[in-house]
Amino acid sequence: MENSDLISYINSCQNNLITSNALIYEASFFKIYVKFEKYLATVFSNYCIGIQSSKDYLPERKLMFIDEEHLNAVLKGGDKHYIDYIKKIEQLSKHIFIENPFNIIFEVADNLTAYNQMIVLRNHIAHESAESKSKYTQMILGKGEYIDPGQYLMKKNKKTSQTNYSFYIRKITEISELIIEKPIV
Secondary structure, three states: OOHHHHHHHHHHHHHOOOOOOHHHHHHHHHHHHHHHHHHHHHHHHHHHOOOOOOOOOOOOEOOOOOOHHHHHHHHHOOOOOOOOHHHHHHHHHHHHEOOOOOHHHHOOHHHHHHHHHHHHHHHHHHHOOHHHHHHHHHHHHOOOOOOOHHHHHHOEOOOOOOEHHHHHHHHHHHHHHHOOOOOOO
8 A cells, every 4th residue: 555545545535524424534534544554554564675665765674574474474473363563563663674764653742642542543433342432531532521433533623623533634644644755864
């Protein structure tokens, strides 16, 4: 998946949000976030095996992987069938890359906050468990009254006049573009 594919999908979803139906906002955010995770996994894998981004950027690596099969064998760590790329990126990218392109997520405070909130929001939408609801209530709503994720996404921030949905989608777009560009030193 390329950055242009992710951005096209985001634009398509935003064009479909003409109505103010909370369920549509929830579904749209969920689908975009899942594609964002897939995009991050693709970029991470490509960088690990020496494939540059669509913007001709390839971070210098500390560790070299021969191919995707070699990378996946290391990431799976045994007999696991599924790789949680998001956790692997967070845990291992600093050990794989000299100038870690994923630092834009993990070392920029407002990006990390938004990223962690998006994970909590995605998990609550996907699972609706007591644990995910508790995390959603604590991290996203704070001391506020419980509202469904779709209603939360539709709410406008009083300071910025943008919806929470727009804020998260803007963060996804910014991060997706920054990790494929050579960092400005």
